[in-house]
Amino acid sequence: MQILSLLQERFSHALDGWVENPEQYKQQVVEARDARHGDYQANLAMSLKNVLSKNPREIAQELVERVELDDICLQPEIAGPGFINLRLKDEFLAEQVAKLAVDPRLTVSEATDSKTFVIDYSSPNVAKPMHVGHIRTTVIGDALARILRFLGHDVIADNHLGDWGTQFGMIIYGYRNFRDDAAFEQQPVAELSRIYRTVQAIVGYQAALPKLPEAEVKLAEAQETLAVVEASPDEDAKQQKKKLKAAKRSVRSVEDSISGLNSKIQAVASAPELLKLAEGHPEIEKRSQLETAKMHAGDAANLELWEKFVPISMEEIDSAYRRLGVEFDYTYGESFYHPMLSGVVERLKDSGLAREDKGAICVFLDEFETPMIIQKSDGAFLYSTTDLATIEYRMEHFKPDAILYVVDHRQGEHFEKLFVAARKMGYRDVELQHVSFGTVLGEDGTPFKTRSGTVMGLDLLLDEAVQAAHAVVCDEERLEKGGLAELSKEETLRIAETVGIGAIKYADLSHNRTSDYKFNIKEMVQLAGETGAYLQYMYARTCSIIARSETNLSMETVGGFEIYLAEQAERDLVLKLLQFEDVLLNTVEEYYPSVLTAYIYSLAKQFALFFDQCPVLKAETRELKESRLALCFATQQVLKQGLELLGIGVVPRM
């Protein structure tokens, strides 16, 4: 049910033959922010003031006379400078919610202009452990895929794996030199990730070691500069402030980098075995890069190892996806596009878009100072090259109307360049969108790490959330009070899993995707406030009351229950339910899942209010009881569907 566009159309019609392009004004019909102004409000009279050279209140008056709303609304009211306040008729609400309750699609229509979306999300690096940074892209991308599909679009979920990068050189080198055969035999995934971490630690150590003295010199310089600025202030107070701040900032930044270097050095220096390896394998980074280059060049031995490692690492990645309930249609990694790269570069050179500069092949774009480099001076290709090849491939094979890249905001400039270049290559009729998102931060406001400073593996993170959920939700006293004492251990574990994973997802999705957010498991699994658990609980409550009613309520039977809107809380709940489709459309307008989370939360709140104020099983009359049960049922369906579109599961009891 699209209430908003229904109202907008009516107003647009009312303007036909009165103003030019009536369509452009209809978006000024919006949901009322304040309930005292009705359910919806039309704000167009004010902006038509100059167009019609008339007093806005007069315009509003005339609009009200022209607009055809009798079947939907009560008599519109004009307020303030020319606001038109609209209030839906109760009969209309009751009629529509009755339709919603018996419809598996909850009266959400399938798009008439169905489009094909390619959504590029998750994209972990094979052979590197997944961590908290992969949650956002995976969860946001998955939610968008689910919502767009539900709205009737064709969605191609493509996991653009990093399976061809420098990390392979590192594990190839590490595998040859550091592997523990018995461990690899028994637990290849764990052993591979141990090998990767070992090489990475040594790389970090060896790179940091020579940089430390330089950094200390820099620190001394920066401190001296600061001292000079402090000692001999600029006469201009403003200049002085600026200089002081710049000097302090540079001290701080050098200090930061020194502490970074120190921690990398410490990580190896404090572990004798590692230190020994580091000394026995000088220049390990260079050696690893060499292995990568050999692999790219087609070296049989290295490719054989690549073939061996990829499935092992995918096992781990897939298990994380299973747990998160995320699926892809395609998993074309970088390696898939590798054979196409030289062709891309050749075509760009031939068409004059790319040329050589300082040994590298570059695409210069007017909009940017720095070029997009597509081939390094040593002949290697870059991620720009792969991304261009990927666009070519997708355009040819999927013919999408839109390609969405769910990637963090730091790559913003890369995508801007990529899109400009793609346009120049002739791909003009496709929406290219960088659905960017902010960083996941730890308690201290810096990118999320464990106490020891390393990034925490995703599986451990999920375990922690599930444990926290179990502690809160499956507390014995609580279960006792809720009449759930007989739940088996298996059931409580399953509930904790659903709640824990849902908590992480909800916390992520409910934050505006463009901003950073602090990752705090304890807050996420809270039962009070705006959390996934609260929503799941409200769903369970709808289940509980319906079960108690012993009415065998279902989509087939609920149609027989007539709806009465006796109380304000009922009416508000119904209006909320009917706004589901408008919210979904709004959610994909700019690809903000938080629009949907905010709606589901407000629906749950509204249900809680209704539940508090309107007795259901103890309703005064049988008709009222049935009506309210039908509202519980409709709420249950919308909550379930809404959460499902976010990738969040529900349980009937918790």
Add this chain to the structure above:
RNA sequence: GCGUCCGUGGCGCAACUGGAUAGCGCAUCGGUCUUCGGAACCGAGGGUUGCAGGUUCGAAUCCUGCCGGGCGUGCCA
């Protein structure tokens, strides 16, 4: 330096893309009900939306300039 995003009650975030008295959740304080599973409901305090101008009927939102911060910035992804 340049580019880009951001600054909203103590904290974490909204505000339907320019609408009416800026909302919500934590936290704090008070109240309701002998519960349809208190994870409930109602109420209170707390804000000059970083600052200063401008645009107009109207600005948290648009423009300009400051102040403060994140991120990016030619051969990593």
